[in-house]
Amino acid sequence: MQSILSTNYYVHFQEKAYQSLHDYLKDFFYSKIFILVDGNTKKYCLPLFLEKTNLSLEPEIIEIEAGEAYKNIETCNDLWNQLSEKGADRKSLMINLGGGVITDMGGFVASTFKRGLRFINIPTTLLSMVDASVGGKTGVDLGVLKNQIGLFSNPEMVLVDMDFLNTVSQREMRSGLAEIIKYGFTFDQNLWTTIQEFTGIDMDKITKLVYKSVAIKNDVVLQDLHENNLRKSLNFGHTIGHAIESYFLESAHKKSLTHGEAIAIGMVIELYYSSEILGFPMELTEALKTFVNTFYGAVNIEKEDLAEITDLMKYDKKNVSGKVNFVLLEQMEKCKLDIHLDPELIQKGLLYYMHSGN
Ligand code: NAD
Numbered sequence: 001m002q003s004i005l006s007t008n009y010y011v012h013f014q015e016k017a018y019q020s021l022h023d024y025l026k027d028f029f030y031s032k033i034f035i036l037v038d039g040n041t042k043k044y045c046l047p048l049f050l051e052k053t054n055l056s057l058e059p060e061i062i063e064i065e066a067g068e069a070y071k072n073i074e075t076c077n078d079l080w081n082q083l084s085e086k087g088a089d090r091k092s093l094m095i096n097l098g099g100g101v102i103t104d105m106g107g108f109v110a111s112t113f114k115r116g117l118r119f120i121n122i123p124t125t126l127l128s129m130v131d132a133s134v135g136g137k138t139g140v141d142l143g144v145l146k147n148q149i150g151l152f153s154n155p156e157m158v159l160v161d162m163d164f165l166n167t168v169s170q171r172e173m174r175s176g177l178a179e180i181i182k183y184g185f186t187f188d189q190n191l192w193t194t195i196q197e198f199t200g201i202d203m204d205k206i207t208k209l210v211y212k213s214v215a216i217k218n219d220v221v222l223q224d225l226h227e228n229n230l231r232k233s234l235n236f237g238h239t240i241g242h243a244i245e246s247y248f249l250e251s252a253h254k255k256s257l258t259h260g261e262a263i264a265i266g267m268v269i270e271l272y273y274s275s276e277i278l279g280f281p282m283e284l285t286e287a288l289k290t291f292v293n294t295f296y297g298a299v300n301i302e303k304e305d306l307a308e309i310t311d312l313m314k315y316d317k318k319n320v321s322g323k324v325n326f327v328l329l330e331q332m333e334k335c336k337l338d339i340h341l342d343p344e345l346i347q348k349g350l351l352y353y354m355h356s357g358n
Contacts, residue, residue, distance in 0.1 A: 001211055006134050006218050007225060009157050013211065017159035018052050021120070024157065025056070031091040033059040034083065036106040038066035041098040044167040045124045049097055052161070059095070060086050064102075068249065068259070071101045071140050073149060079109045083117075093118050093156075099125035099172075100132035100259070104147070107138030111153035121155045124164040126176025126206070127260055130183075130213035133158045135221045135231075144250040145315045146242045152226065160214070162207055173201045174296060175260030178237075180213050181288075182267060186233045187216045189332040196291060227318075233335040235318060236327045240349070241266025243312035247305060257299065264292045265299060268356075269349040273341060274328040276348070284332070289356050301354050310346060 001013040003020070012020040033055060037046055042063050050059075062082055064075055083092075094117050096106030103121045110119035123129045139150015165173070177195065184192030191212060194205060217234065224231040245262035248254045268289045274280035301309070318325040318338075326339045 001207075004134075004214055004218050006158075006221065007136065007154055009154055011134060011158040011160060011214055011218070013160045014162065017161055020157060021053060021159060028093075029091065030057065030093045031089055032087065033057050033093050033095060034062055034086070034088065035059045035095045035097055036062050036064070036079070036102055036109075037097050038064050038070075038099075038102055040066045041102065041124050045097055045122075045164050048161075048163060049122065062086075064105075066101075068101055068141070068256075071105050073140055073142075075105065076109050076112075076140060079105075080113055083109070083113050088113065088117065090114050090117065093120065095120045095122060096155075097122045097124060098128070099123065100128040103128055103132050104138055104150070105140050107153055107155065108140060108150050111138055111151060116153075118156050121158045122164075123158070123160060125168050126165060126173050126210070127179055128176075129160050129165075129210050130176055131179040131217065133160065134214060134218050136225065144246040145312075146246055147317065148315065160210065162210065165203075165206065170201060171258060175258035177201065178260030178264040178267070178296075180209050182234065182236055182263065183213050183216045185267065185271070185288075185329060185332060186236050186327075186335055187220070187333055188212065192332075196287070198295065229337070232318060232325075232327055232337045236329065236335060237263045237267030237270050239266065239313060239316050239318065239324060239326050240269045240309075242316060243309050244301070246312050246315075247309045251305075261296050261299065264296050265301075265353055268292050269353050270326060270328060272349045272352045273326065273339075273345060274330070276345060277339075277341075278328055278330045278336060280329050280331060289353070293356055298356070301350065303354075306347060306350055309350065310343070313346075 004011040094110040096103045103123055107119055110117040123133045136152040136154045138153050139147050142148035180191055181195055220231050241263035244265055245257055248257045271285040271288055275282045275285045313324045323340055328336050328339050330336055
């Protein structure tokens with residue numbers, strides 16, 4: 001698979017990834033190499049990575065607890081302290097080995113420590129491979145509010161090795177698939193055509209889907225890194241999705257949702273708005289709803305949850321002057337940006353999902 005050139009770094013795949021890392025490390029002097037992992041990637045990914053790389057410098061392993069609940073400034077504080085105690089300096093390299101939580105937070109910690117350490121991202125979940133791997137977004141949550149603190153900062157390179165997916169749970173694989181569905185609706189409907197046939201994760205098709213997704217995202221990012229225009233399209237499903245994800249994260253009586261599970265619901269609801277006001281074909285909205293309910297299982301959102309979910313939308317990063325901005329679709333691959341909706345329609349969309357599979 002050919003490497004993909006992003007803003008000023010490459011995404012390398014499979015064997016080429018390790019060769020590129022080897023060449024890169026040969027050419028630079030590093031005082032120390034830190035590898036950031038969580039409990040799961042330490043167990044499942046680190047041995048494989050160390051075996052395949054054979055680093056000349058003994059790396060320092062820094063481990064954090066797994067999960068979105070730890071993607072916050074307290075964990076960053078702990079990481080900055082550890083870097084400081086372990087003698088990190090501006091010639092140190094940080095390798096972020098994990099899912100989107102590790103690459104987002106590791107990138108942020110590296111970029112802010114002593115005004116910036118170099119870092120390399122090695123995404124190990126489907127979601128982080130297809131979405132968090134390119135685009136330079138780093139950061140953490142503020143309480144339950146998603147990705148409120150952070151900055152754009154690029155890694156030295158991104159390495160994608162599909163072997164890491166062998167230990168990812170089916171639930172996390174489905175989570176990643178939601179972002180590929182997003183690319184299908186917003187940029188390349190062939191992806192959706194392929195996925196619509198899935199009754200489970202079809203590993204034979206995943207490699208191609210990952211490559212195509214990275215290529216699409218990279219193409220968008222190259223045109224609009226700072227999300228002034230085209231890149232906003234990739235927020236399709238995320239205005240509602242992030243609010244639902246945050247709500248489930250903070251509710252003691254709800255089981256938490258994966259990022260992709262929340263985004264899948266968000267896309268169904270935002271397609272409903274698209275059908276209501278932009279004439280997006282309702283049969284396609286229905287097709288996505290049926291797929292999401294079958295593939296992800298219906299999530300129980302109750303009437304009493306609605307006010308708070310709606311309220312959480314006001315923290316969306318696309319909002320301007322307190323107005324919630326939606327990304328909707330006029331047709332497949334044709335997004336309309338910065339759409340404002342009536343509160344009644346927002347509620348109707350939530351009810352459309354609630355009444356679909358429960
Ligand atoms: P995650 O990092 O929490 O990983 C999900 C789970 O899988 C965790 O429990 C993790 O320990 C485990 N895991 C990771 N790799 C594994 C492996 N190979 N085998 C077994 N278990 C493994 O979450 P995620 O779903 O990868 O990413 C979600 C995060 O990414 C969110 O915080 C989201 O905001 C962020 N994100 C960022 C961008 C971006 O552009 N920067 C884009 C999309 C999502």
